[in-house]
Amino acid sequence: MENEFDKLMALHDEELSADDARETEEFAKNPEAQALLQGLKQADDLFRSAADDLLEQPVPPEMISAIHDTEPRSATIIPFPGRRSVIGLALAAGIAAIAVTGLQLQGPESIQDEGAASYARLLQSTLESAPSGDLRSEENGEYMITPRVSFATTDRGYCREYMSYQQGIERTGLACRSDSGRWSILDEQVMSSAASEQYRAAGGESQQSPAARVLDGAERLGFDEEQNAIRSAWK
Amino acid sequence: MDYAAPLGIFPGYSSTWALATTCADKREMASDFREELVALLPRLRRFSLTLTGNPDQADDLVQLACEKALLKQHQWQPGTRLDSWVYRIIQNLHIDQLRSQSRRGEHVDVDSAGELADTRSAGAAERENMLGVLSGLIAELPEDQRVVMLLIAVEEYSYQEAAETLEVPIGTVMSRLSRARKKIMSKIGDTGRSATGG
Numbered sequence: 001m002e003n004e005f006d007k008l009m010a011l012h013d014e015e016l017s018a019d020d021a022r023e024t025e026e027f028a029k030n031p032e033a034q035a036l037l038q039g040l041k042q043a044d045d046l047f048r049s050a051a052d053d054l055l056e057q058p059v060p061p062e063m064i065s066a067i068h069d070t071e072p073r074s075a076t077i078i079p080f081p082g083r084r085s086v087i088g089l090a091l092a093a094g095i096a097a098i099a100v101t102g103l104q105l106q107g108p109e110s111i112q113d114e115g116a117a118s119y120a121r122l123l124q125s126t127l128e129s130a131p132s133g134d135l136r137s138e139e140n141g142e143y144m145i146t147p148r149v150s151f152a153t154t155d156r157g158y159c160r161e162y163m164s165y166q167q168g169i170e171r172t173g174l175a176c177r178s179d180s181g182r183w184s185i186l187d188e189q190v191m192s193s194a195a196s197e198q199y200r201a202a203g204g205e206s207q208q209s210p211a212a213r214v215l216d217g218a219e220r221l222g223f224d225e226e227q228n229a230i231r232s233a234w235k
Numbered sequence: 236m237d238y239a240a241p242l243g244i245f246p247g248y249s250s251t252w253a254l255a256t257t258c259a260d261k262r263e264m265a266s267d268f269r270e271e272l273v274a275l276l277p278r279l280r281r282f283s284l285t286l287t288g289n290p291d292q293a294d295d296l297v298q299l300a301c302e303k304a305l306l307k308q309h310q311w312q313p314g315t316r317l318d319s320w321v322y323r324i325i326q327n328l329h330i331d332q333l334r335s336q337s338r339r340g341e342h343v344d345v346d347s348a349g350e351l352a353d354t355r356s357a358g359a360a361e362r363e364n365m366l367g368v369l370s371g372l373i374a375e376l377p378e379d380q381r382v383v384m385l386l387i388a389v390e391e392y393s394y395q396e397a398a399e400t401l402e403v404p405i406g407t408v409m410s411r412l413s414r415a416r417k418k419i420m421s422k423i424g425d426t427g428r429s430a431t432g433g
Contacts, residue, residue: 005413005417006409006413009409009412009413009416010394010409013387013394013412015393015394039416039420039423039424040416040420042420042423043388043415043416043419043420043423044384044388044389044416046419046423047384047385047388047389047419048388048389051281051285051385051389052389054277054280054281054284054285055277055278055281057277057280059276059277059280060294063276063294063297063298063301064273064276066298066301066302067269067272067273067276067301067305068269068273134309135309136309137306137308137309
């Protein structure tokens with residue numbers, strides 16, 4: 001009987017294969033099975049009626065506004081604590097002129113430490129583990145970072161170009177991985193939406209990418225090469 | 236490699252403008268995602284209440300789940316069921332909360348949490364309209380059976396979809412469903428007999 005009940009239930013839920021359904025429908029012609037099927041329908045109707053009433057309950061407005069609340073708290077600058085020295089070293093080494101248009105990277109006194117740390121952590125973890133094209137966002141949702149392309153260079157090891165977004169400010173940058181496993185930013189450029197339009201209107205296709213400005217003699221990694229590099233922790 | 240001619244260097248991202256446009260697309264997708272979440276709220280609240288048996292706890296769970304869904308939206312695959320994905324988040328948060336209560340010495344048995352929640356909220360059923368809707372014989376079902384009934388009998392999930400959403404084997408879904416229906420049918424029978432003096 002137990003087995004028959006389950007079969008009738010599966011028939012009721014349209015979960016049987018065509019053959020099993022035909023067989024069970026034959027069995028379901030007997031009065032006892034018919035009563036069971038009727039009981040299943042009644043049970044579902046009763047539950048559904050109560051469950052549908054729940055949908056009529058008004059949703060608290062604050063629940064909706066919490067979802068719509070997309071405005072980040074404050075801050076218009078994405079900071080990189082301690083990165084200034086790295087960039088300085090890069091400059092001193094004469095590798096490339098670092099072109100940062102728009103906002104310059106700010107010193108620790110002008111940044112929000114908490115946000116800076118969060119962003120730095122996200123950048124490290126994203127560049128370390130995310131394939132190009134994969135979007136990663138920070139815990140509180142304020143930042144989004146997407147690695148765009150990876151390179152193998154002769155003098156700086158692996159480098160990755162990335163795109164970041166925070167509170168209307170979009171940036172594209174380039175970071176390289178040190179032997180100690182840290183990703184250091186070599187170049188970063190701020191692009192607002194308006195600036196983007198200007199680029200396009202002015203024939204922006206000639207704009208140089210961060211990699212183009214900073215790297216020389218780098219080899220772009222293919223999909224499989226990048227996958228292998230991530231899997232092997234960029235060794 | 237000629238980096239002075241970026242067009243074509245990065246397929247799909249041939250200029251900084253293209254990169255920015257891609258980010259703008261991401262933002263638009265994020266906005267759509269929020270709209271979809273808002274549209275789902277009545278069903279999310281129903282699922283959560285069915286799970287917890289407690290309106291306040293249910294809404295807290297929905298709130299948390301929506302925050303988490305927004306943070307993890309890049310993990311959701313467009314084209315798959317968003318409702319199922321968020322249900323899974325709600326259920327996992329609920330389990331985490333029960334385990335946390337258990338660690339604090341509140342002696343919550345995760346496996347029978349539904350029945351315990353029903354007992355705790357028995358008084359609230361009189362006060363809360365939402366729980367009132369679920370009161371009666373339906374609220375007598377254990378949590379795990381209520382949720383399976385909701386997914387299959389109400390939301391018309393397949394057994395497989397329900398199993399994936401609840402992260403349990405399909406056989407478990409079927410046994411919970413079977414027990415739930417038998418219990419409801421038994422109650423209907425009792426009610427019918429009482430009504431007819433049988």
